[in-house]
Amino acid sequence: MTTPLLEMRNISIHFGGIKAVDDVSIDLMPGEVVGLLGHNGAGKSTLIKILAGAYKKDSGEIYVDGKKVDIRSPADARKYNIETIYQTLALSDNLDAASNLFLGREITTKFGLVDDTKMEAESRKIMARLNPNFKRFSEPVRSLSGGQRQSVAIARAVYFNARILIMDEPTAALGVHETAMVADLIKELKAQGLGIFLISHDTREMMELCDRVSVMKNGQLVSTERVEDVTEDDVLSMIIMGKKPGEKEDA
Amino acid sequence: MGDSLGKFIKTLQLDTRLLGMIGAFLLIAVIFNVATGGTFLTPRNIFNLTLQTASVAIMATGMVFVIVTRNIDLSIGSIVGVIGMVMGLVQAFWLPEIVDFGSPVIVVVTVICGIGLGILIGGLQGWMIGYLMIPSFIVTLGGLLIWRGAAWWVTRGTTVSPLDPNFVMLGGASGTIGVTASWALAIVGSLATVWFLMSSRRQQASHGIAVKPVWAEVVLGSILVGSIAGITAIINAYEVPVRVLQRRFERAGLEMPEGYTEAYGFPISVLIVIAIAIVMTIVARKTRFGRYVFAMGGNPDAAELSGINTRLLTVKVFALMGGLAGIAAVVASARLASAGNDLGTLDELRVIAAAVIGGTALAGGVGTIYGAILGAFIMQSLVSGMGMVGVDAPFQNIIVGAVLILAVWVDIIYRRRTGEA
Numbered sequence: 001m002t003t004p005l006l007e008m009r010n011i012s013i014h015f016g017g018i019k020a021v022d023d024v025s026i027d028l029m030p031g032e033v034v035g036l037l038g039h040n041g042a043g044k045s046t047l048i049k050i051l052a053g054a055y056k057k058d059s060g061e062i063y064v065d066g067k068k069v070d071i072r073s074p075a076d077a078r079k080y081n082i083e084t085i086y087q088t089l090a091l092s093d094n095l096d097a098a099s100n101l102f103l104g105r106e107i108t109t110k111f112g113l114v115d116d117t118k119m120e121a122e123s124r125k126i127m128a129r130l131n132p133n134f135k136r137f138s139e140p141v142r143s144l145s146g147g148q149r150q151s152v153a154i155a156r157a158v159y160f161n162a163r164i165l166i167m168d169e170p171t172a173a174l175g176v177h178e179t180a181m182v183a184d185l186i187k188e189l190k191a192q193g194l195g196i197f198l199i200s201h202d203t204r205e206m207m208e209l210c211d212r213v214s215v216m217k218n219g220q221l222v223s224t225e226r227v228e229d230v231t232e233d234d235v236l237s238m239i240i241m242g243k244k245p246g247e248k249e250d251a
Numbered sequence: 252m253g254d255s256l257g258k259f260i261k262t263l264q265l266d267t268r269l270l271g272m273i274g275a276f277l278l279i280a281v282i283f284n285v286a287t288g289g290t291f292l293t294p295r296n297i298f299n300l301t302l303q304t305a306s307v308a309i310m311a312t313g314m315v316f317v318i319v320t321r322n323i324d325l326s327i328g329s330i331v332g333v334i335g336m337v338m339g340l341v342q343a344f345w346l347p348e349i350v351d352f353g354s355p356v357i358v359v360v361t362v363i364c365g366i367g368l369g370i371l372i373g374g375l376q377g378w379m380i381g382y383l384m385i386p387s388f389i390v391t392l393g394g395l396l397i398w399r400g401a402a403w404w405v406t407r408g409t410t411v412s413p414l415d416p417n418f419v420m421l422g423g424a425s426g427t428i429g430v431t432a433s434w435a436l437a438i439v440g441s442l443a444t445v446w447f448l449m450s451s452r453r454q455q456a457s458h459g460i461a462v463k464p465v466w467a468e469v470v471l472g473s474i475l476v477g478s479i480a481g482i483t484a485i486i487n488a489y490e491v492p493v494r495v496l497q498r499r500f501e502r503a504g505l506e507m508p509e510g511y512t513e514a515y516g517f518p519i520s521v522l523i524v525i526a527i528a529i530v531m532t533i534v535a536r537k538t539r540f541g542r543y544v545f546a547m548g549g550n551p552d553a554a555e556l557s558g559i560n561t562r563l564l565t566v567k568v569f570a571l572m573g574g575l576a577g578i579a580a581v582v583a584s585a586r587l588a589s590a591g592n593d594l595g596t597l598d599e600l601r602v603i604a605a606a607v608i609g610g611t612a613l614a615g616g617v618g619t620i621y622g623a624i625l626g627a628f629i630m631q632s633l634v635s636g637m638g639m640v641g642v643d644a645p646f647q648n649i650i651v652g653a654v655l656i657l658a659v660w661v662d663i664i665y666r667r668r669t670g671e672a
Contacts, residue, residue, distance in 0.1 A: 054556060074557065090550065092553050093549050093616070094548065094616035095542075099546070103546055103554070104558040104559055113533070113537040113538060116537075117451075117454045117457075117460060
């Protein structure tokens with residue numbers, strides 16, 4: 001068996017008295033899409049924020065390529081090529097596409113000043129690949145559509161050679177056409193060998209895009225199943241009842 | 252006609268807000284010039300206006316960063332006060348015991364002390380805001396009282412005067428560089444402007460990014476170089492009054508030649524403003540620090556998730572503001588040739604008003620250095636113009652307050668129209 005690209009073992013975190021994530025273990029293989037499902041407040045977003053370095057876990061271990069890693073900040077996560085596309089589209093609305101794409105990792109000139117021309121040129125290159133219709137490079141991203149903003153966020157992850165990509169509701173704010181575009185992109189990135197965690201409420205979309213789904217409820221992992229082994233109804237009942245498909249008959 | 256003008260402006264890639272502000276500034280200047288029978292736009296008055304605006308303009312550049320990061324600094328007027336007093340003591344009482352009177356060491360050490368103290372005070376306040384999470388409004392409101400009290404306490408309320416003669420040159424009409432040096436600087440500035448336009452064009456072209464047509468670059472360059480030359484000519488036209496010259500010759504024991512004239516040239520304090528404007532613009536637009544300041548203002552969460560240490564950034568922004576307040580204290584106390592404990596009183600409000608009139612949005616994320624400096628000049632022109640016309644002091648305040656509100660309202664409408672949120 002090959003080494004997983006990423007393993008999160010026995011992860012727990014609590015806020016005040018509430019256990020937001022309780023002893024959860026998940027893993028991710030290269031070229032695999034794993035869906036995280038669950039109600040609002042089930043702990044999906046909290047779990048991936050631990051991986052992205054936005055929250056510090058109370059206990060548990062994270063392994064990248066079988067090696068234990070210590071992720072304490074977003075900068076640490078980036079060091080291990082873990083890139084995140086947030087539900088809220090973590091972009092600075094007042095900056096242009098290139099500034100957002102390179103935020104925190106600016107290209108600088110030999111005098112140490114930020115090289116906007118170079119960054120814009122690089123942005124144009126990556127965008128030509130991801131979203132050839134994207135032309136508005138010098139406008140603040142607030143004036144862009146949801147899909148265009150999403151492509152800036154995705155371009156940021158792709159440009160910096162993400163190996164592990166976390167997508168938190170990547171299509172929530174998008175129209176039909178743009179959603180299809182993101183789905184195609186996920187397939188393409190998967191084919192390139194990236195491991196992708198996908199969070200979504202759209203069970204049908206998840207069944208189509210994912211190789212495996214992990215369902216969470218009340219901070220705990222209900223089960224991880226291969227999509228070909230379960231039906232959409234099985235997954236829905238796991239989300240609602242918090243029970244594995246096998247347990248259903250007993251109930 | 253309107254359409255072709257719009258196209259012209261667009262081709263030049265000019266900032267329409269900037270054009271609007273320049274228009275407002277010129278309108279104010281022309282109205283006061285008519286009302287004062289032509290004295291408002293004399294070289295003498297323009298020269299004095301630049302001197303009076305210097306300290307507020309210096310601080311307004313720092314206030315842009317503070318407001319862009321969704322903070323406020325109400326303490327800077329009091330910081331100017333306490334730094335002015337400490338610098339007064341350093342140069343008038345402490346240093347003269349160690350070095351000779353009139354030694355250049357005095358001015359250098361005093362200025363370093365002033366700026367250093369400003370960075371310390373600003374950094375301390377920034378630490379409380381960034382790491383202790385106390386709202387900047389509260390920290391700096393406390394600072395407003397604390398540092399004004401400290402200014403009073405340092406000298407038990409007495410005014411330190413006179414200040415070191417070299418130090419005084421940094422703020423007033425006694426420190427000017429003369430006609431020749433002023434023109435030399437204007438030429439250097441013009442060459443630098445042309446070089447900058449050409450090199451950024453070349454760089455854009457080398458990356459295959461569309462550039463403006465050549466004629467647009469030439470027009471833009473001509474406007475900029477023309478402005479530099481025009482301002483220099485106006486400042487150089489202000490001649491030293493004959494009485495002052497006569498006294499200077501008498502003191503040297505010489506006879507003043509018939510028809511001898513001399514002009515002041517650029518005051519040192521105005522050159523300080525220009526230098527700070529250039530440096531701060533580069534910091535805002537071309538450094539990572541500046542980029543992070545704007546990113547944090549636009550979306551603090553996004554900035555943090557991008558790996559930016561927003562807490563430390565807050566400390567740096569307030570330390571920078573404090574350092575600029577230190578420089579402003581140098582210029583302000585030097586202009587008055589004394590350090591009183593009321594130095595800088597209400598400056599925080601003038602500085603905030605200048606930044607806001609200059610297009611800095613209190614919601615954060617938006618603001619320009621040149622806008623803030625222009626805002627400072629608009630405020631000062633209004634105040635000193637009304638003084639010249641003979642508007643009563645209470646009415647002056649009423650009008651300045653109304654103009655501030657009006658300016659922000661116009662800005663809100665402008666933003667809504669241009670879809671800038």
